[in-house]
Amino acid sequence: MTFQYPPDSMDEGYVFGVPLTLTSAEASHLRATLCELWTLTYGQAPGDVEPDLERCRDFFDPTVRGFKLRERIASLPEVPSTPLDVTLKLPAEIVTDAGEGRLIVGVEARLVLGLLIDGYQRQPGGHWVVQPATARAAENRALHVYRSWSARKLGDAIALRTGRGREVLQATSVGIVLALLINRADNPDRAVMRPGEGAGHPIDEALHSAALAFADGITTSRSRSSDSRRLHGGYILSEARRRLADKMSGYPGAVYIRPDSVGDVIRFLGTDLARRETLTTSQLSDAFGRLVDVFRDNARKLAAHNAIFESPVGTRSLREDLLASFAQARANE
Numbered sequence: 605m606t607f608q609y610p611p612d613s614m615d616e617g618y619v620f621g622v623p624l625t626l627t628s629a630e631a632s633h634l635r636a637t638l639c640e641l642w643t644l645t646y647g648q649a650p651g652d653v654e655p656d657l658e659r660c661r662d663f664f665d666p667t668v669r670g671f672k673l674r675e676r677i678a679s680l681p682e683v684p685s686t687p688l689d690v691t692l693k694l695p696a697e698i699v700t701d702a703g704e705g706r707l708i709v710g711v712e713a714r715l716v717l718g719l720l721i722d723g724y725q726r727q728p729g730g731h732w733v734v735q736p737a738t739a740r741a742a743e744n745r746a747l748h749v750y751r752s753w754s755a756r757k758l759g760d761a762i763a764l765r766t767g768r769g770r771e772v773l774q775a776t777s778v779g780i781v782l783a784l785l786i787n788r789a790d791n792p793d794r795a796v797m798r799p800g801e802g803a804g805h806p807i808d809e810a811l812h813s814a815a816l817a818f819a820d821g822i823t824t825s826r827s828r829s830s831d832s833r834r835l836h837g838g839y840i841l842s843e844a845r846r847r848l849a850d851k852m853s854g855y856p857g858a859v860y861i862r863p864d865s866v867g868d869v870i871r872f873l874g875t876d877l878a879r880r881e882t883l884t885t886s887q888l889s890d891a892f893g894r895l896v897d898v899f900r901d902n903a904r905k906l907a908a909h910n911a912i913f914e915s916p917v918g919t920r921s922l923r924e925d926l927l928a929s930f931a932q933a934r935a936n937e
Contacts, residue, residue, distance in 0.1 A: 619739035621695025779815030810902035821891025874929025
């Protein structure tokens with residue numbers, strides 16, 4: 605391919621850095637090159653446009669975790685030396701150099717390939733031309749694809765905050781929030797102080813043992829190391845905070861539920877628990893009872909650190925509110 609690309613690939617005479625007018629040889633060579641690179645990147649030849657664009661998420665979706673992306677890049681085959689020399693001259697919008705002889709193509713490359721198949725029209729004299737309106741439509745489609753991926757990440761964050769995430773909150777994380785509510789850690793004066801690094805502190809053991817008792821009552825599929833059973837840096841509480849965000853406070857030295865958010869937290873937990881299809885009201889009630897029993901068995905550990913504030917009346921009210929929220933969520937389903 606001998607055509608040159610402009611410094612600004614958004615020039616009106618180009619689409620993703622590719623000229624709107626190509627010679628027959630250029631169009632044929634570019635099409636073959638993109639097909640080869642696509643097969644190397646995704647392990648199969650190009651197919652229908654929509655499934656192909658969805659495959660591009662493997663490398664270009666901003667929600668892909670870094671370690672997974674590194675694994676995928678490392679597993680890419682090297683491009684043969686001759687095509688490599690040619691493809692490195694293609695615009696960056698079309699080909700991403702991943703180093704070590706590996707190249708990645710994505711949304712823009714697949715859309716250009718589509719233009720080469722259906723968009724470019726042969727003109728007298730042997731040239732292939734794509735109309736500017738068709739080129740702009742391809743660019744708009746790429747923008748739509750990327751925006752939908754970015755908006756999905758925002759949508760996932762909103763869904764987590766509102767109890768509509770794709771995954772339910774871990775049972776132990778529900779339990780730790782309930783343990784905090786039972787202990788009336790709903791204002792700064794009754795905040796539970798967070799011990800430093802390392803598992804095994806009495807406060808950690810008291811609250812997390814109650815949370816685990818609750819989890820055992822509603823699920824049989826939990827597995828976390830002892831490191832997760834920490835108020836400081838432990839996964840159980842971190843997962844709860846990730847979902848409840850602005851409703852929990854006191855960090856980094858303590859933790860409590862914001863006073864004006866207690867009702868919202870209970871409704872959130874009830875709604876989230878209702879998404880567990882096999883969980884019944886009776887099971888939830890029994891699990892809550894287990895949590896209370898274990899919490900009270902460990903009351904001395906909390907008292908030794910001036911961290912016991914439970915009120916039997918408040919605990920009964922919490923149980924009633926949680927079960928009511930659970931029942932209401934099930935009814936709404």
